[in-house]
Amino acid sequence: MARERRRREKLTFLPGIADIRIGADEATTRIVVEALAAAFNTTAPSGADSGYTYLRLDAGCTDPDD
Structure with missing residues (x-):
């Protein structure tokens, strides 16, 4: 029997900030993290x-230009 899903609070996000989750082996994760860090803070x-x-x-900044 499947267990009941737990209730989750609605996620809130900050403009211009991305929460990243990487699922990969260690070497691939390192390459992806290095590539992201080279282009972004x-x-x-x-x-x-x-x-x-x-x-x-x-x-x-992701706010639209006026």
């Missing part, structure tokens, strides 16, 4: 018990 990646790597990326 990012937080340090952190691993989780789930095997995913998480980081935040600052894409800059």
Whole structure:
């Protein structure tokens, strides 16, 4: 029998900030993190018990120009 999904709070996001989750082997994750860091300001990646790597990326101002 499938267990019932837990209720989740609605996620909120900051303009211009992306929450990134990477699911890959260690070498591929390193390449992806390096590529993102070369083009954007990012937080340090952190691993989780789930095997995913998480980081935040600052894409800059996303407000429309007036």
